Structure formats: C-alpha cells, structure tokens
Amino acid sequence: MRAGRGQLGTLSQAQVTRAFPRLLGDLDRMSAGYAALEVVRELTPEHEPVEAVFASTVAMLDALDADGAQPQPLLVCFMAHMMGLAGFAPQLDACGECGRRPGPEQSGIFDARRGHLVCRACGAAGHKLGGSVRAALAEASRGDFRVPAGGAWSMRALGSARDAMRAFIEHRIGKELHADLLTHAGRNPKR
Numbered sequence: 001m002r003a004g005r006g007q008l009g010t011l012s013q014a015q016v017t018r019a020f021p022r023l024l025g026d027l028d029r030m031s032a033g034y035a036a037l038e039v040v041r042e043l044t045p046e047h048e049p050v051e052a053v054f055a056s057t058v059a060m061l062d063a064l065d066a067d068g069a070q071p072q073p074l075l076v077c078f079m080a081h082m083m084g085l086a087g088f089a090p091q092l093d094a095c096g097e098c099g100r101r102p103g104p105e106q107s108g109i110f111d112a113r114r115g116h117l118v119c120r121a122c123g124a125a126g127h128k129l130g131g132s133v134r135a136a137l138a139e140a141s142r143g144d145f146r147v148p149a150g151g152a153w154s155m156r157a158l159g160s161a162r163d164a165m166r167a168f169i170e171h172r173i174g175k176e177l178h179a180d181l182l183t184h185a186g187r188n189p190k191r
Contacts, residue, residue: 018058020033020061020062020064020065021065022064022065022066022067022069023061023064023065026071028071028072029064029065029069029071031071031179031180032064032071032072032074032075033060033061033064033071034179035075035177035179035180036057036060036061036064036075036078036079037057038177038178038179039078039079039082039169039177039179040053040057040082042169042173042175042177043082043083043085043086043169043172043173044086050085052085053082053085056078056081056082056085056145059145059146060074060078060145063145063146072158072162073136073153073158074145074146075162076137076158076161076162076165077136077137077139077140077145077146078140078145079165079166079168079169080137080138080140080141080145080165081140081141081143081144081145082169083141083165083168083169083172084140084141084142084143086172088115088168088172089141089142090110090115090116090137090138090141090164090165090168091115091116091117092108092110092116092117092129092134092135092137092138092141093117093134093138094116094117095116095117095118095119095121095122096111096114096115096116096117096118097118097119097122097123098119098121098122100119100121100122102117102119102131102134103131104131104135105130105131105132106131107128107129107130107131107134108128108129108131108134109124109125109126109127109128109129110126110127110128110129110134110164110168111124111125111126112126112127112164112167112168112170112171113167113171115168115172117134126164127160127161127163127164127167128160129157129160129161129164130157130160132153132157133153133157133160133161136153137161137165
C-alpha cells in the first residue's frame with residue numbers, strides 16, 4: 001500500500017490468505033459482516049493500526065462464517081465489544097445515577113446517550129434490556145463477544161439490544177450508521 005490522492009491509499013498487490021465462504025453465501029451473515037465493518041470503520045482512527053481491533057474483526061468474520069452462526073446476536077455483541085475497545089463500554093450492571101442494581105434476571109433501562117442503566121427512581125428512559133441480554137452485552141464489552149450468555153434471545157430482546165447498541169454508537173460518533181442492522185430473515189416492520 002502506498003499513498004494515493006487525498007486520504008485514499010493505492011493498493012498495488014494483494015493475496016487472499018483467508019476466505020469466508022459461508023459468510024459470502026448467506027445474506028444475513030453478509031449483512032451482519034457489513035454492519036460490523038462499518039462500526040469498526042467509524043470507531044477507529046484512520047491510518048493508525050490497532051491490533052486488538054484487527055484481531056476482533058477477524059474473529060467476528062470467523063464467527064459469522066462458522067456452522068450455526070447467529071448473525072444478529074453476534075453483531076449486537078460485537079458492537080458492545082467494539083465500544084469497550086474504544087473506551088466507551090456500556091455500563092449495564094447498575095444505575096449510573098444512584099448505583100441501584102437490578103437483579104440478574106431483571107430488565108434494566110439503558111440510556112444510550114448516557115451509556116448506562118437508569119432506574120425508574122432516577123427517571124428511566126431508553127431501551128429495555130433483559131437480564132440475559134445485559135449479561136451478554138456486558139461480557140462482550142469486556143472481552144468475548146462470541147459467547148451470548150443466557151442462550152437464544154427472543155426477537156423482541158434482540159431488537160431492543162440492537163436498537164440500544166446502535167443508538168449508543170451513533171451518539172458517540174455523532175452521526176447515523178448506514179448499515180441496515182435488520183437481517184433478511186429477521187425483518188420487522190418500522191414502528
């Protein structure tokens with residue numbers, strides 16, 4: 001790679017060292033991969049290699065390519081993971097105002113602008129996240145995004161988690177993400 005015009009580099013040679021055939025052969029996986037790459041692009045500085053981000057991105061593509069991959073839960077957890085790597089891990093274990101903690105199975109209200117839970121006493125407003133979803137997102141923001149805690153998520157729980165992470169990222173980057181985070185199989189009508 002060498003410098004080109006403006007901010008674009010000129011790629012003079014490339015060699016494929018790893019292929020992702022399942023990812024490229026499935027619209028849901030491809031859609032999640034595109035959205036993940038957009039998040040990476042928006043959260044990382046230009047022309048500055050970040051090894052942890054690169055390793056996580058390759059791990060995400062590997063996870064999307066694996067047998068039985070569930071693209072949307074992987075994507076949502078990857079979004080939380082990337083926010084953690086960027087230094088903006090969502091605070092999902094206690095109210096950021098008073099410190100009150102919901103029980104492990106209780107839902108919590110996540111305020112995407114503040115980046116933490118807000119209990120009802122402190123004026124809860126935002127995205128309702130169930131206990132298992134909160135646990136999976138917290139685990140992802142600290143490390144492994146590939147292990148969604150608490151098993152399968154309902155479409156409602158997945159939608160709420162997706163909307164919360166998207167709003168959280170968009171608030172931090174100051175603009176809307178372009179990728180359609182709804183997969184082909186899981187499309188819901190606009191509300």
